Amino acid sequence: MKLTFKLNGKKRVIEAEPQKRLLDLLREDLHMTGTKEGCGEGECGACTVIIDGEAVHSCLTLVCQLEGREVITIEGLEENGEMCRIQRMFVEETAIQCGYCTTGMIMSTKALLMHNPHPTEQEIRNALAGNICRCSGYTQIIKAVKRSAEEA
Amino acid sequence: MRCVGKSHPIHDAVGKATGRLRYAGDMELQGMLHMALLFSTIPHGIVKKLDCSKALEYPGVVDVMHCFNTTTKKYNRYLTQFRQDLIYNECIFNTHVRFVGDRIAGVIAETEEAAREAVKLIEVEYEEYPYALTTEEALTGKIDNVFPEGAVFGDYTHDVGEKQDTKDLIKVRTNANLSRINHICMETHVCVADYRKEDGQLTIYSPNQAVFGIRTLLGGIFDMDANKIRVIKTTMGGSFGGKQEWVLEPVTAAAAMRVNRPVRLVYNRSETIISAYSRAPMHFETEMDFTKDGQLQNVDCDLTLDAGAYLGNSINYARTVAHKMFRTYKYPYCHYHSKAVITNTIVSGAFRGWTSPEATVMFEHSMNVAARRLNMDPVELRLKNVMHENDIDLMCGVSLGNYKIRQALEQGRDHFEWNRRKEEVRKFNETNKRYLRGLGVSAGGHVNNFYPGKTDFARVTMSLNESGTILCNMTLHDHGCGTVMAMKMIAAEALGVMPEQVKIGEGDTDVTPLDLGCFSSRTTYVLGNTTIRCAEAMLASIIECTARYSGEKEEDLYIEDRVVYSRTNPDLHYTWSDVFDFSMQSLKQEVFVSEDYIPESNPGVCGVHFAEVEVDTYTGMTRIVDYLAVHDIGKAINPEICRAQTQGAVIMGSGAALTEHVLTRSNGKPSGSLKDYHLINSWEAPNVKVEFIEEGGDPGPYGAKSIGEVCHTPVAAAVMGAVNDALDSEIDTIPITPDVIMEYLHQKSEEAKR
Numbered sequence: 001m002k003l004t005f006k007l008n009g010k011k012r013v014i015e016a017e018p019q020k021r022l023l024d025l026l027r028e029d030l031h032m033t034g035t036k037e038g039c040g041e042g043e044c045g046a047c048t049v050i051i052d053g054e055a056v057h058s059c060l061t062l063v064c065q066l067e068g069r070e071v072i073t074i075e076g077l078e079e080n081g082e083m084c085r086i087q088r089m090f091v092e093e094t095a096i097q098c099g100y101c102t103t104g105m106i107m108s109t110k111a112l113l114m115h116n117p118h119p120t121e122q123e124i125r126n127a128l129a130g131n132i133c134r135c136s137g138y139t140q141i142i143k144a145v146k147r148s149a150e151e152a
Numbered sequence: 153m154r155c156v157g158k159s160h161p162i163h164d165a166v167g168k169a170t171g172r173l174r175y176a177g178d179m180e181l182q183g184m185l186h187m188a189l190l191f192s193t194i195p196h197g198i199v200k201k202l203d204c205s206k207a208l209e210y211p212g213v214v215d216v217m218h219c220f221n222t223t224t225k226k227y228n229r230y231l232t233q234f235r236q237d238l239i240y241n242e243c244i245f246n247t248h249v250r251f252v253g254d255r256i257a258g259v260i261a262e263t264e265e266a267a268r269e270a271v272k273l274i275e276v277e278y279e280e281y282p283y284a285l286t287t288e289e290a291l292t293g294k295i296d297n298v299f300p301e302g303a304v305f306g307d308y309t310h311d312v313g314e315k316q317d318t319k320d321l322i323k324v325r326t327n328a329n330l331s332r333i334n335h336i337c338m339e340t341h342v343c344v345a346d347y348r349k350e351d352g353q354l355t356i357y358s359p360n361q362a363v364f365g366i367r368t369l370l371g372g373i374f375d376m377d378a379n380k381i382r383v384i385k386t387t388m389g390g391s392f393g394g395k396q397e398w399v400l401e402p403v404t405a406a407a408a409m410r411v412n413r414p415v416r417l418v419y420n421r422s423e424t425i426i427s428a429y430s431r432a433p434m435h436f437e438t439e440m441d442f443t444k445d446g447q448l449q450n451v452d453c454d455l456t457l458d459a460g461a462y463l464g465n466s467i468n469y470a471r472t473v474a475h476k477m478f479r480t481y482k483y484p485y486c487h488y489h490s491k492a493v494i495t496n497t498i499v500s501g502a503f504r505g506w507t508s509p510e511a512t513v514m515f516e517h518s519m520n521v522a523a524r525r526l527n528m529d530p531v532e533l534r535l536k537n538v539m540h541e542n543d544i545d546l547m548c549g550v551s552l553g554n555y556k557i558r559q560a561l562e563q564g565r566d567h568f569e570w571n572r573r574k575e576e577v578r579k580f581n582e583t584n585k586r587y588l589r590g591l592g593v594s595a596g597g598h599v600n601n602f603y604p605g606k607t608d609f610a611r612v613t614m615s616l617n618e619s620g621t622i623l624c625n626m627t628l629h630d631h632g633c634g635t636v637m638a639m640k641m642i643a644a645e646a647l648g649v650m651p652e653q654v655k656i657g658e659g660d661t662d663v664t665p666l667d668l669g670c671f672s673s674r675t676t677y678v679l680g681n682t683t684i685r686c687a688e689a690m691l692a693s694i695i696e697c698t699a700r701y702s703g704e705k706e707e708d709l710y711i712e713d714r715v716v717y718s719r720t721n722p723d724l725h726y727t728w729s730d731v732f733d734f735s736m737q738s739l740k741q742e743v744f745v746s747e748d749y750i751p752e753s754n755p756g757v758c759g760v761h762f763a764e765v766e767v768d769t770y771t772g773m774t775r776i777v778d779y780l781a782v783h784d785i786g787k788a789i790n791p792e793i794c795r796a797q798t799q800g801a802v803i804m805g806s807g808a809a810l811t812e813h814v815l816t817r818s819n820g821k822p823s824g825s826l827k828d829y830h831l832i833n834s835w836e837a838p839n840v841k842v843e844f845i846e847e848g849g850d851p852g853p854y855g856a857k858s859i860g861e862v863c864h865t866p867v868a869a870a871v872m873g874a875v876n877d878a879l880d881s882e883i884d885t886i887p888i889t890p891d892v893i894m895e896y897l898h899q900k901s902e903e904a905k906r
Contacts, residue, residue, distance in 0.1 A: 028263075036389075038338050040421060097634065125837075134831070
């Protein structure tokens, strides 16, 4: 199907199979591999992207659902070639180890802060509950999110 | 120190934060094909016939490989060293299938989607055999046809010390059962292989812990000259022991050589859980003899390890428990016996800690039961029995050095306010009907390298370049826990430069020096020490070159901030770029050094963990209320990463204690879904306090000892102990899921009625 949607601020018109997963569209067709597949069933959050302001699993989203919508991926967060504040805080706070959950974690953080610029720790924990990190105990990640909010 | 001991982000953090860094699954080589595998759907039997005709006709399919058209050379996935003594009983594709998930065939296609669709079109005809899903079943002889040798392997007995007269001693008998757990690295299993037919060159890209092990294995399977095989370690999305046995490398290599094109094979989550490997289910039966005042005298431990369908590391894994018996407690005698039993289940393999966490569950559960029998406080009982400084590990005869396990226990007891909490918990439980709280303590020791049991050594090279910075090569395999940054920091410290002025290589068999692989917690200790030696040699070489070029005496020269000065000649001033220049132009040599290191020490390293839990007796759910981890780390090279790793290990080990196990249905079909494998998430994760004792005193780099595995060692035992304290129970099987707790409470209330 022919599809018109916004990807990281730019209008895209593409031809794609309607039942293709958004995750595959990004990674295979558009070669945007920042979004990762961790489970393919919406359990781990590694594939999180933002659609119309909401964090969603790109592994559970089909291409046919994208018409007219606005998608933000990790590749869309950098500003003028520099990391955005959330990305900087994740780096500075040692919130990154193996890194495979990181882009999804950052996208969930971005969605949280779009809705709630000053979340409490419990709100952060709730917002990230769908993103599994196997390396850390979430402490540094939560700190990075807090600082991203505080230093806005 | 200007660098070591100050926290630095992991070296590739920016690439990871921006999503620009490429993992193996993100790689795209020119002309690359994709592969998907067909797995056995029965737990045990023979593939009688395969019909691949429909798969071959599927659009985009290039070829189908299977158990009838691929080499049947047997190998062992655990092979990490040349001529390692192992039993080979696995093939790339197996005609005799031994578990649901055994590889039967693979489709190579232009896209992953086509490969996966075509796999569904392969028709298989099986002859089914009886199967066994537990060691008890397998030990009945039901599956003795599984291998020519039968189903039982590696019968092993080891005695250490002298048995103490049991008269007047109190005997404590316990069992401990550990279930099958999976690493759940966020990055699933993946391999990319490239083959050039014209010169027979095979290149493997995979996230792995031992590039040379893979080279050795592939050379054996395909009868290839090692020079024709290049193995390159890619960015690793976590390992936890899950990427130290070779699952996809042989398959992908065979595929690339068959089609003479690059092939990428990516397991999805379900395939990774079912067809890679998991930590073995383990059954311990233990007897311990104590004096009346709590001095441990004799330990008799028997382990039956469920190897799953192929041997892999299981014989070695079961035996290794014996090597962990004298890293924590001091006692005169240990009798240890183990065997590995084949079952028709997921293959067992390495897990973070390589039996230290498992041995600790066994040991600490016994200590908790003993504390009850002896009417002693669990911390007191441990204080009575832990190793002291310079005590000897009786298993290997090596000193535990400046071991601070006793100090860790005392510090943790004070900072966790153990005695105050005990009183609080007692009051809480008296007044609460629904919730019960409990406390757990666990001490667990580990190692820093292979010394003295196995060979261990490392080589590091350094060369000076025109920018006056250092290229440092070693066979490192960063799992994602920051060993590259740790080595940069160690090198920078020793060279007197900044970490960003040192570039560190990672495992690449064509480029980096021969090495054993990054496991057994040896990286910081062995490669770190080698790095320091190499840095010292580099500084000496810079001085020597400068002396030769300038005619000054070596002893008059010194280096400060990458500039060579003379104490006697104030005009002498050579930057490291100048040294590069005159070495090249006048001395006609590269400023290059290469240094070896062979460890001859393996000091004690431990964590002592304290947990408080709250069990909801209405639902069986357990919440970790508070947690303290105290570690004798010698010296934390990159402290925040060490803390983050420790906190992650606490979440991982708590999962093993409370929720994590791979479900296998009675028909032998396991669940590969994360819906059935619950990981503790940010919502439930406790705030974990971490304290490091940094008193050095041992020969590690800047006094450092290991952390990545030892921080996982005490966890499951601490949480298990806390739940048993809350319930006043002696539950000996983990995970203690809500179902287990509800069943226990139900039985307890039934007993009370009687």
